[in-house]
Amino acid sequence: MIIQGGGLQEYAAELSGMFAEFGDRAYGIYIQQLMGPICEEIRKSGYEVPAGFRLSESVENWGPPEEREQCVWFLVRDDTGNPCGTAVLQIFHSHAKFHLPHPPRFLGLEETEPEAILQALCTTGVRLSGLPQRYRHSAGAEPPEWEYGTDAGLLEYVQSYRGHTAVDFNYALSSWGRHGWELVQIVPHQDRLTGFFKRPVDRAGEGQ
Numbered sequence: 001m002i003i004q005g006g007g008l009q010e011y012a013a014e015l016s017g018m019f020a021e022f023g024d025r026a027y028g029i030y031i032q033q034l035m036g037p038i039c040e041e042i043r044k045s046g047y048e049v050p051a052g053f054r055l056s057e058s059v060e061n062w063g064p065p066e067e068r069e070q071c072v073w074f075l076v077r078d079d080t081g082n083p084c085g086t087a088v089l090q091i092f093h094s095h096a097k098f099h100l101p102h103p104p105r106f107l108g109l110e111e112t113e114p115e116a117i118l119q120a121l122c123t124t125g126v127r128l129s130g131l132p133q134r135y136r137h138s139a140g141a142e143p144p145e146w147e148y149g150t151d152a153g154l155l156e157y158v159q160s161y162r163g164h165t166a167v168d169f170n171y172a173l174s175s176w177g178r179h180g181w182e183l184v185q186i187v188p189h190q191d192r193l194t195g196f197f198k199r200p201v202d203r204a205g206e207g208q
Contacts (some may be wrong), residue, residue, distance in 0.1 A: 012098075019098035027093050028055075031072060034104065035089065039074070042087075048077040049087065059121055060103075065095040067102075071121045075112060083112035090127065105110070145201040149181060154193040 011033065019026035032052055041050045060070035072089045088107040093100055107126070111117045120126050157172045168189050173183060175193075181197040188194075 016098040024095065026098050027070075027091070028053075031089065031091065035074070042076065046079050047084070048079075048081070049074050053089075059118060061122070062127075063092070066099075067092055068095055069127070071107075071127065073109070073117050073121075085110055086112055086117055088117075088121065118132075146198045147201050149176075149197045151176070151195040151197070152192050154186060154195050155191070158193075 001135045006190055015026045018029060032102050035053065036051075039049045039051060053074065057074075058070055058072040060068060063068040070091050070093065072091070073082055074087045076085050078086055081197050085108045086109040088109060089104055090107055091100065091104040092102040107129075109117060109120050109126075145152070151172065154169070154172055176182070176183070176195075176197050180199045180202075182199060184198050186193055187193050
């Protein structure tokens with residue numbers, strides 16, 4: 001469920017000033033402002049949900065500093081006090097300035113134990129479920145198509161010969177870079193070092 005607004009426009013200047021002085025604490029204040037009336041509505045429906053939030057009940061492992069993804073969870077209890085599910089606030093935010101690149105939204109989980117909640121949230125399919133396609137890619141841009149390549153000879157650039165050790169990854173990687181390839185990962189396997197590369201598919205240049 002996408003949450004529109006959330007009082008952001010009303011408090012934008014104040015929160016930006018707070019970010020300039022205190023950093024990421026400004027997002028904590030925003031989350032409290034956002035969740036206050038939402039939690040109150042949940043309580044009116046006969047369920048219990050904690051006021052505010054604790055940093056220990058959140059996880060922030062994904063995305064670049066300009067578009068960091070954080071999930072904050074709130075354990076929901078029924079009228080008998082038994083846990084019946086978990087509400088998760090998914091918020092994208094910038095560490096460079098106070099900015100929310102996408103509207104926050106709610107996810108619902110059946111899990112109620114902290115370890116199970118973390119495991120669910122660290123599953124990409126759970127967090128991306130229902131996320132509009134326009135938030136998964138740059139606005140107005142089609143998702144890129146990638147082609148992939150491998151180089152299994154990287155260990156040869158870290159070799160000893162007649163008592164001298166040479167390390168020259170620059171030579172190995174520059175040839176890939178000249179043709180638009182980006183290094184994704186280097187993986188050791190047995191007696192080899194394999195580099196994995198990718199680059200966008202150039203449809204415009206096909207057929208030339």
